[in-house]
Amino acid sequence: MNILKFIESFANDNLMLSKGSRRDSFGQLGQLGKGLALASVPFGLSALTNKAFAANGTAAAATNTPIGALQLALTLEYLENEFYAMALESGVVPASENGGRDRKVFEQISAHESDHVAFLIAGLGGSGSANFVPKPTFDFTVGGAFDPFHDYPTFLALAQAFEDTGVRAYKGQAGNLITQPELLTAALQIHSVEARHASEVRRLRGQKGWIVGNDRGGLPEAAQAIYDGEQNTTQAGFNTASVSNGSAGPAIPAGAGSEAFDEPITGDQAVAIASLFIV
Amino acid sequence: MKNEVKIQEVNPSFTDRRSFLKISGLTMVGTGLLIAGCSNDDDGPAPNENQLPGVKNGKFDLGGGDFGVLTYAYALEQLEADFYTKVVNSSGFNTNFSIEERAVLTDLYNHEVIHREFFKAALTSALPNASTQLLPTLAFNYGTLNFSNRTQVLATAKALEDTGVAAYNGAGKIITNPDYLVLAGKIVSVEARHASAIRSLINPNSKDFAGDDIINSSTGLDAARNPSVILGEVGRLGFITTPFTAKYLI
Numbered sequence: 001m002n003i004l005k006f007i008e009s010f011a012n013d014n015l016m017l018s019k020g021s022r023r024d025s026f027g028q029l030g031q032l033g034k035g036l037a038l039a040s041v042p043f044g045l046s047a048l049t050n051k052a053f054a055a056n057g058t059a060a061a062a063t064n065t066p067i068g069a070l071q072l073a074l075t076l077e078y079l080e081n082e083f084y085a086m087a088l089e090s091g092v093v094p095a096s097e098n099g100g101r102d103r104k105v106f107e108q109i110s111a112h113e114s115d116h117v118a119f120l121i122a123g124l125g126g127s128g129s130a131n132f133v134p135k136p137t138f139d140f141t142v143g144g145a146f147d148p149f150h151d152y153p154t155f156l157a158l159a160q161a162f163e164d165t166g167v168r169a170y171k172g173q174a175g176n177l178i179t180q181p182e183l184l185t186a187a188l189q190i191h192s193v194e195a196r197h198a199s200e201v202r203r204l205r206g207q208k209g210w211i212v213g214n215d216r217g218g219l220p221e222a223a224q225a226i227y228d229g230e231q232n233t234t235q236a237g238f239n240t241a242s243v244s245n246g247s248a249g250p251a252i253p254a255g256a257g258s259e260a261f262d263e264p265i266t267g268d269q270a271v272a273i274a275s276l277f278i279v
Numbered sequence: 280m281k282n283e284v285k286i287q288e289v290n291p292s293f294t295d296r297r298s299f300l301k302i303s304g305l306t307m308v309g310t311g312l313l314i315a316g317c318s319n320d321d322d323g324p325a326p327n328e329n330q331l332p333g334v335k336n337g338k339f340d341l342g343g344g345d346f347g348v349l350t351y352a353y354a355l356e357q358l359e360a361d362f363y364t365k366v367v368n369s370s371g372f373n374t375n376f377s378i379e380e381r382a383v384l385t386d387l388y389n390h391e392v393i394h395r396e397f398f399k400a401a402l403t404s405a406l407p408n409a410s411t412q413l414l415p416t417l418a419f420n421y422g423t424l425n426f427s428n429r430t431q432v433l434a435t436a437k438a439l440e441d442t443g444v445a446a447y448n449g450a451g452k453i454i455t456n457p458d459y460l461v462l463a464g465k466i467v468s469v470e471a472r473h474a475s476a477i478r479s480l481i482n483p484n485s486k487d488f489a490g491d492d493i494i495n496s497s498t499g500l501d502a503a504r505n506p507s508v509i510l511g512e513v514g515r516l517g518f519i520t521t522p523f524t525a526k527y528l529i
Contacts, residue, residue: 099484108486115499171464174451178460181452188448189500191464193489195471196501200479200488208386209476210469236462238400243393249364256389260397261465262472 064267066180067124069173071133072267073187074120076169078135079274080162081117083148084110086140087159090149102204106159109197116190123183137279156205157219163198164211165226165265165273170194172264195262210259226273229265233257330527332412339414341506343527345459346406348450350414351506351528352463353398355446358518359439360395361419363388366436371427380429383476387436390473394466401462417521433481440474441493441502442512443467448503453529471501505529 087093088103088110095103124131140148140158148155170191177184199209207217214231216223233241233254240257265273332342332350341350366372367388372381399413406412425431447467454460475488494501504512506528513519 101484104484104486105488108489111496112489112494112499115495115497119498119500167468171461171468174460174464175457178455178457185448185452185503186500188451188464188467189503192444192448192467192471192501193494193499195468196475196489196494199472199475203476203479209383209472210386210390235397235465236401236458237404238397240393240397243396245360245364245392249368249388249392250385252389252392256386257393259386260390260393260469262468263465264461 064176066177066183067131068267069176069187070120070124070183071131072173072270073170073190074117074124074133075136076162076166076270076274077113077116077120079138079277080166081110081113082135082138083140083158083162084113086149087155092149092152092155094152105200105204109159109163109201112193112197116193119186119190123186138277139279140277142276156201157223159201160198160205160207160217161219161223161226161273163194163201165270166194167191167198167262168226168265169267169270171262172266172270174264176267208259211262213255213258225269229263231258232261232263235261331407332414334411335524335526339521339523341414341523341525341528342412345454345456346402346412347525347528348453348463348506349398349402349405349459351450351510351525352447352466353395353402353414354417354519354523355443355509355513356391356395356398357414357417358419358513359391359443360388361417362421362435362439362518363391365421365426366432369426369432375427375429376432380433380480383480384432384436387440387473387477390469414523415521417519417523419518420520421518433477436477437474437481438516440470440477442509443470444474445502445504446506446509448501449505449509451503453506 084106088106093102093106121127121132124133126132127134140146146154146158148158170187173187174184174191177187202217203209205217211217211227211230214224214227214229216227219226233239240260241254243252243257245252330343330347332340332346334340341347341354363384366384372384376384402413403409424435444467447463447470451460451463451467454463474493478490479488481487506525510525510528
C-alpha cells in the first residue's frame with residue numbers, strides 16, 4: 001500500500017462515505033447513538049439484543065448479572081475474533097511494509113481474541129452449558145456499505161472502533177462481576193489486553209493511543225456513538241481538566257483530563273454497536 | 280457552601296475543622312467531593328478503625344479495604360507522576376528523544392500527574408480524617424538512572440506501566456464499592472494504552488505492544504498481581520525512599 005495515499009485517505013471524514021448506501025448505514029449507527037444519548041432504549045433494540053444472544057431469549061435481561069456480563073463479552077469477542085481471522089485470510093493486511101508491522105500486530109491481536117473466545121466459553125461452562133451463547137452470523141460489510149477485507153483503511157477504522165468499544169464494554173461490566181472475584185479479575189485481564197490493542201491500532205492509524213475528548217479520530221461522524229461520553233472530566237467530583245503540577249513541571253493542558261480516564265458503556269450500548277454487524 | 284457547613288455539623292467525621300477547610304478549599308468542585316465522602320460515611324458500615332491508612336508503629340501503613348487499595352494506587356501514581364516529571368524536565372529530553380517519543384512521554388506525564396492529583400483529592404474527601412490518614416507525599420531516588428538516556432527511560436517506563444496494569448488488575452477484586460471499581464477500571468485501561476505505546480516505541484515493528492512476555496499466550500490474559508507482590512517488586516526497584524507498610528493488603 002502507498003503510505004501517502006493511506007494517510008491522505010484519512011485527511012477527511014469521507015472514508016466509507018463515498019457511496020450513498022454507506023452514508024445510510026452509518027446513519028443507522030448515528031440514530032442508535034442519539035437514542036442512547038437520550039438514555040432511552042431505541043425502538044427495536046430488544047430485537048437486536050435477541051439477535052446478539054440468539055440461543056437464550058432471557059440473556060438480554062440477564063446482562064446485569066455475572067453470566068450476562070460473560071455472555072456479552074463472548075459476543076463481542078466472537079465479533080472481534082471473526083473480524084481479524086477474516087482480515088488475515090483476505091490478505092488486506094499489508095504483509096511486508098513497515099518491517100511487517102501491520103501483519104505482526106494483527107496476527108497477535110487475532111491470537112488474543114481467539115484465546116478470549118475459548119476462555120469465555122470455558123468460563124460459561126462450555127458449549128453444552130445452558131449459559132452458552134453461540135456465535136452470531138456477522139456481516140462486517142453492513143449490507144455492502146463497507147469493504148474492510150479489501151480496503152485497508154476501512155479495516156483499520158473498524159478495528160479501532162471494535163477495540164475502543166471493547167474497552168468501554170468490559171469496563172461497563174466490571175460492576176456486574178463484583179461478587180465474583182475470579183471472574184472479575186479475568187475480565188480485567190482481558191479488558192487491559194483490549195486497551196493495549198486499541199492503543200496500537202490507534203497508533204497505526206496515526207492517532208494517539210488514548211482517546212482525546214470524544215474525538216472519533218477520523219472515523220465517520222456516525223461512529224460518534226462509540227466516543228460519546230469519553231470527554232468526561234468529572235471523576236468522583238474531581239475536575240481532571242484543571243490539574244496543575246505547580247512549579248515541578250510543565251503545565252498540564254486541560255485536554256489531558258479526559259485522556260487520562262477511559263469511560264464505560266452499558267451492556268445495552270455495547271449490544272447496540274455490535275448489532276450493526278450482526279445479521 | 281451552605282450544604283457543606285450543614286454536613287460538617289451532623290457528621291462526626293468532619294469535626295476536624297482544619298481538614299474540612301482543606302477539602303472545601305480544594306477546587307471549585309469541592310462540594311461534590313465532600314458530599315461523596317459523607318454519603319459514604321452515612322450509608323456504609325463504619326470502617327474498621329484498625330485498617331484505616333495512617334501511621335502505625337512509626338511508619339505509614341496503607342491500610343486495608345477500599346481505602347487501602349485507593350491509598351496503594353495513590354502511592355503507585357505518585358511514583359509514576361514523579362518519574363515522568365523528571366523525564367520531561369531532563370536536560371536531554373529535547374535532544375535524545377524523537378518527536379513521537381516526546382509527544383508520548385509528555386502525554387504520560389500529564390496523565391500520571393492527573394491520576395496522582397485525582398487520588399489525593401478523592402482520598403482527602405473520602406477518608407474520615409485525612410489529616411492523619413492521607414498518604415504523605417513520598418520521596419524518590421532513582422539511583423544511577425539517567426533521565427536523559429532514551430533506552431533507560433523507555434525501559435523504566437515500560438516496567439512502571441506494565442506494573443501499573445498488573446497492580447490494578449490484581450487489586451480490583453479487593454474493592455467493594457462499585458464506584459471505586461469503575462474508577463480503577465477507567466484508569467487501568469489508560470495505563471494499558473500507555474504500556475502498549477511505550478512497548479511499541481521500544482520495538483515498533485513487532486508484537487511487543489501486547490507481547491507474549493506480558494500476555495499469556497494460551498489464555499490471552501494480561502498480568503494481575505496482588506498488592507503484596509507488586510509492592511515487593513516496587514520495593515526492589517528502590518525508587519521509593521519513604522518507608523511505608525501494607526499490613527492489611529493481600
